[in-house]
Amino acid sequence: MTVADTVRELYKSCNIGNDHSGSDYFALIHRLVEKREKEGEVWQRYIDQVYLLLMDEIITNLGRPRELVTFGTSGWRGVLGKDLFVRSVSFVTAAIVELYQVLDEEQELAPFLGVASLQEARKKGCIVGFDNRFGGEVLAAAVIDVLVRAGFTVHYAGESTTGVLSAALLELGAAFSINLTPSHNPLEYGGFKYNAADAGPAASELTNRITANARGIIVADVSPLVSLTAPLSPPSQRSDILPFDSLACWKALVRRNVSSHGLDLDKIMRGFTENQDLCVAIDSVHGASRLHVVPLFEGNGGERLIHLRADADVTFGGIAPEPSSVNMRQVGETLRARSERFKVGAIIDPDGDRIRFTDGTTEISMNQFGAMAYHFLHEVKGKRGMVAKTVATSNLANCLARAFGEQVFEPKVGFKEFKPVIGQALVCFEESDGISVIGHTPEKDAYIGLLLAMDMVLTLQLNLGEYLHRIEEEYGAYYPDRGGLEVSAKGEELKAILQRLQSYDVGTLVKVGGVDQRIAEVIAIDGRKMIFEDGSWLMIRPSGTEPKVRFYVESRTAAGTGNLVQAARAMLKEIGLL
Secondary structure (H helix, E strand, C coil): CHHHHHHHHHHHCCCCCHHHHHHCHHHHHHHHHHHHHHHHHHHHHHHHHHHHHHHHHHHCCCCCCCCCCCCCCEEEEEEEEEECCCHHHHHHHHHHHHHCCCCCHHHHHHHHCCCCCCCHHHCCEEEEEECCCCCHHHHHHHHHHHHHHHCEEEEHHHEEEEHHHHHHHHHHCEEEEECCCCCCCCCCCCEEEEEECCECCCHHHHHHHHHHHHHHHHHHHHCCCCCCCCCCCCCCHHHCCCCCHHHHHHHHHHHHHHHHCCCHHHHHHHHHHHHCEEEEECCCCCCCCHCCHHHHHHCCHHHHHHCCCCCCCCCCCHHCCCCCCCCCCHHHHHHHCCCCCCCEEECCCCCCCCEEEEEEEEEEEEHHHHHHHHHHHHHHCCCCEEECCCCCCHHCCCCCCCCCCEEEEEECHHHHHHHCCCCCCEEEEECCCCCEECCCCCCCCHHHHHHHHHHHHHCCCCCHHHHHHHHHHHHHEEEEEEEECCCCCHHHHHHHHHHHHCCCCCCEEEEEEEEEEEEEECCCCCCEEEEECCCCEEEEECCCCCCCCEEEEEECCCCHHHHHHHHHHHHHHHHCCC
């Protein structure tokens, strides 16, 4: 069978026809990407052809999103063309504009929005950007069109990362930002993230209103701010918006707040340039960080700065573009082949808000790195203050805080939950590889994590694994792990199934590795976290961004982690999800 014959068969199997609504473009793209990765670039032109069909759907779809618009932990996410398209994104932008249009009469919104009036919001304006996802520029054009019609100043960043756009929001003093990104979700997803003037994830008082406003506009199928006939102008051709350098804003923020966090950007980069025995390998996984890595190092990296997967590819080479152990392999192999004494390796997700590390020998997830960052700022930099970590994160940071005589803030999952301690906590981090520090943005940011890692190595003259080992020798070791299960149940049905976990209460015996472990404590602020008498624990919660149930575990022994994973799976099976 020829390539063309195979493509025709694939089109047929994915219902590709004249009707966009019945065509499963992403099923076809996944199949073609598999072919490309195995058989070569001959398949790329067919992938490009399918993306042209998808672009037509994104532009011409006048229907409703397949799934109801819902703003969760990190905004709204859905399938490109089916959920996120020009019309739906325009309507959701209009829903955000409505927050500011009613502000003069509903002043109770002002503390959450960070502006006092519609006039102030229009003048300060909105930061607009997007990550590397397909159609980002077109969807940004739809957002811009609505904002300009509504009288808002638009600061246009183009392709950028979440942490950088958050920094730009603070540096430019804008009223809010809109970032078109689904973060680490698979290639078929698009996303819409809104931050208010504080530059952090929006409070539920705002996201609930956006959800309600958007659903109302979509049902009415009309908004005075959304045109059905006027063609969209590419941002590069508009004279009524303000393009700017978002990374320059990020650098300015870091430099301005160096006294708070102690991370001297210029000193760190100069130290890298001068230390010939340090190499850095960064895997951008084709995401937006590929545009920033070389400028971040001021072009001084030379051959000791190794930039992996730095080309544009909206398919991410067919992988799930997240900072996982599997995706870290290339970074680790690259570092192991290097002769330098000191090595920093990192993988960054598509919108640059998650990062995971390795030194070529030891992989370090945010469970460990967040605690290391707290130890570094507190004990090495001499900063004083609490640590903030989500409830699903390792208890290593808790142990450090107890030893330092400091407090721990431990909310449910979601970076927006750190809002009460922004400006107080030295480090805010979550197990899913997100981190920020005092004096930086209230949004998770891979680049500030990278600065921390480089500063640790340069200051201590230790690789990251060596530093972690020193901390564990003094305070004890913790062994976390996590997993996920795709589920068909959602909404109230999924909540009802997960309610069955309430049978696992304090005093209940659970089989872990063939041994009965008694539950000593239950934390139910986000799913269900069951802590056993020996200090090990497991937690189960629904994902806020994907159709999955996630489980998290932590043992005090390396061997015990696998047993806890099996116990979590047994619980999921018992309640009917496996």
